[in-house]
Amino acid sequence: MERETVDLLQPLWRALVVFRIITWGFACFGVWTRWDGIVRPTGALLQLAVMGIWTLISSLGYSRRWGRRNTRLAFADLIITVGCMYATLWAQPLIDIRGGASVLTSVWVAGPVLALAISRGRDGGLLGAATISLALLSLRGVDNASKILSNVQLLLVAGLVVGYAASTMRRAGDRLRSAIAAESATAERLRLSRSIHDGVLQVLAQVQRRGTAIGGDALELAHLAAEQEVALRTLMSTRPxxxxxxxxxxxxxxxxxxxxxxxxxxxxxxxxxxxxxxxxxxxxxxxxxxxxxxxxxxxxxxxxxxxxxxxxxxxxxxxxxxxxxxxxxxxxxxxxxxxxxxxxxxxxxxxxxxxxxxxxxxxxxxxxxxxxxx
CATH class of the missing domain: 3.30.565.10 (Histidine kinase-like ATPase, C-terminal domain)
Structure with missing residues (x-):
């Protein structure tokens, strides 16, 4: 419960969920505006349905701790997103896509790039951006590489920036958790110190004085009391x-x-x-x-x-x-x-x-x- 309260990445995950839903809406709007130019409208609707179902599943996962802690969901998101990109072939022939027809997934494909950037940092974001870019290049064709250059640049920049920000926030969260733990330990140590000082240490000091004054066999008892007094004082003053x-x-x-x-x-x-x-x-x-x-x-x-x-x-x-x-x-x-x-x-x-x-x-x-x- 404590880890959850200091999870500084939580706002990024929530933003990703909102991004996923909004961009799926953009994809639906794009299909509606291009409806007359789509060769197989039924395939487009089926593609949007698959995208919608996965948007719901991934959004639920990213809203839960298990989905945020486990990078397998982000990698599954990447694989399924690439599959949805190729599902554009259900609606448009490949020759039309390479001739200029849109890939119907639109900016929705940036979702796994952001998810990997948040969960794995800069390297994860760049991996996601490279994978999506290669899939887009394979659909558009090498001859159209210059036309998708701006999209590739945006994906790479998004993966790099969000990944760097996520790594920085993760380190800040670790430091915050350690600071909270240290503060709690210090407060508990101070509370115990007051109790020990008012009771145990005073008794040990009295035993040490009386044993030294009596002498004989009591000297060993006085020595043991002195050792335990030092040990307790050391424990009370020790810090992380x-x-x-x-x-x-x-x-x-x-x-x-x-x-x-x-x-x-x-x-x-x-x-x-x-x-x-x-x-x-x-x-x-x-x-x-x-x-x-x-x-x-x-x-x-x-x-x-x-x-x-x-x-x-x-x-x-x-x-x-x-x-x-x-x-x-x-x-x-x-x-x-x-x-x-x-x-x-x-x-x-x-x-x-x-x-x-x-x-x-x-x-x-x-x-x-x-x-x-x-």
Missing amino acids: AVLADGDRVDLCGLLLPLATTKVDVVVPAAQVLLPAATADELVAAVKEALSNVSKHAGPDARCWVAVEDLGEEVVVSIRDDGLGTTPARLEQARVDGHLGVSQSIRGRIADLGGTVAVRTAPGEGTEWELKVAV
């Missing part, structure tokens, strides 16, 4: 990472879940948008840096991850207050085959065209600075 178009993501939304009792993640209030592949590699490098902290910085070390959006580039800093080391030891680790620094951090960022800087000293912790272009 993927945008509507699916190829750019919010780096902050990917980094926030990395927060723990020993890791603080600080991000801007606004989204920091990066290509999905770039963001994934950057997050993987940050995880490797955090893994190094847990392995080498000492059991009591704390770590801070900060994100800065500088416009043309993004800087991610990972700093800890652990034991630290020396640049020479980092280089020796690389030589000895420890690939965490050389490949998982430096290698990933280098592949992205970014730079890595590290500052460390014994007893002063370690700070990584990762820079990538936006």
Whole structure:
């Protein structure tokens, strides 16, 4: 139901239904005005009847969700429309058509071109226009190609313009649906956050304080309460990472879940948008840096991850207050085959065209600075 309310293509489908009905009326009027020149009037009436029945069927289909979502109806429309064009032979001999007699379908034949343009975009519209144009050329003959050139141009332009507009509106509809979903999720998260803050978080904070004060076995309980408090706060602050178009993501939304009792993640209030592949590699490098902290910085070390959006580039800093080391030891680790620094951090960022800087000293912790272009 939600998808239907944000279907921006619906007005185009409704316009197509109206176009189909009106152009069938034009075809009927054209037969009436040329009645005396039609060789087999009964064939013309039969052709109009078939066109009318298909207009009704296709209009009902395009008015329903199944007809709009399934492109098979548009392709069936194209095939039947071409058949109706050839059905002009029921009313007029081929020699008369090539001599100048009208193809009785008139502008009604543009219907499937528009349907394919709406359902399949620019390529669908051009495919429909080319098919109808070839059918018209086969009826008129190659010698009359110049006479149908304006009709062919109109069909191609209609397929191109409507197809482009439909593709643009479809992308806009996807973005709108994603925005509505994100807004709903954010509103629900805020509602739950208020309830959690007023209840669960206060209880966990109290357990942490009392367990620390009592000491002994209660320290483990205090530690578990602290971990769960951080996990809940992280969940409350997490925001969607993927945008509507699916190829750019919010780096902050990917980094926030990395927060723990020993890791603080600080991000801007606004989204920091990066290509999905770039963001994934950057997050993987940050995880490797955090893994190094847990392995080498000492059991009591704390770590801070900060994100800065500088416009043309993004800087991610990972700093800890652990034991630290020396640049020479980092280089020796690389030589000895420890690939965490050389490949998982430096290698990933280098592949992205970014730079890595590290500052460390014994007893002063370690700070990584990762820079990538936006």
